[in-house]
Amino acid sequence: MPDQPLFEMAGVEGRTLEELRDAASTCTNCHLYQDATQTVFGKGPQRARLMIVGEQPGDKEDLAGEPFVGPAGRLLDRALVEAGIERQTVYLTNAVKHFKFTPRGKRRIHSTPNAEEIKACRPWLDGEMAAVGPAVVVALGATAAKALLGASFKVTRQRGEVVDRDGMKLTATVHPSSLLRLKDPERTEAIEQFVADLRATAALLD
Numbered sequence: 001m002p003d004q005p006l007f008e009m010a011g012v013e014g015r016t017l018e019e020l021r022d023a024a025s026t027c028t029n030c031h032l033y034q035d036a037t038q039t040v041f042g043k044g045p046q047r048a049r050l051m052i053v054g055e056q057p058g059d060k061e062d063l064a065g066e067p068f069v070g071p072a073g074r075l076l077d078r079a080l081v082e083a084g085i086e087r088q089t090v091y092l093t094n095a096v097k098h099f100k101f102t103p104r105g106k107r108r109i110h111s112t113p114n115a116e117e118i119k120a121c122r123p124w125l126d127g128e129m130a131a132v133g134p135a136v137v138v139a140l141g142a143t144a145a146k147a148l149l150g151a152s153f154k155v156t157r158q159r160g161e162v163v164d165r166d167g168m169k170l171t172a173t174v175h176p177s178s179l180l181r182l183k184d185p186e187r188t189e190a191i192e193q194f195v196a197d198l199r200a201t202a203a204l205l206d
């Protein structure tokens, strides 16, 4: 189970997405705001039935101010199409709303958020879940899965498991970035499995 029960932190319950987005735009709950360009809040319909939670914005998302607009987002888009899910119907967000990176020359290299940073960002994710009220929430990758399903959750062993909580079905699969790092034929197979997971997620909405 997660370290923090849903909806218990920081008075986020009852706030609209717009109110949450405004408040999150000046968030200083952890140090990550100092180097990031901006808070990257979630995006999608207020009443989406499916919410997808990634880890944190990447370089492109940090600059654009929108989740999943970079390479991982493009892979996710293709997988959603193959799984028969329309992206415009999905609320897309991240467990952490600021880009964490290490500068290397002109490049900014992704750095995995730690437990404290994930916890500091938790009120925003809880607020989004409360405001949207999705039927199904799918975590992409270990960071989001641990945030939603508990620190002991292992995506490699438990992907596709479904947990019923607070009227929602919570599940997890791999992060599309991990697929981008693979080479064929492993990559093609892994993408097919990812699409199958998304299809199973869509079936939970029926």
Ligand code: URA
Binding pocket: 054, 055, 056, 057, 058, 061, 066, 067, 068, 069, 070, 072, 073, 094, 177
């Ligand atoms: N990876 C994520 O987890 N989220 C994004 O928004 C982009 C890349």
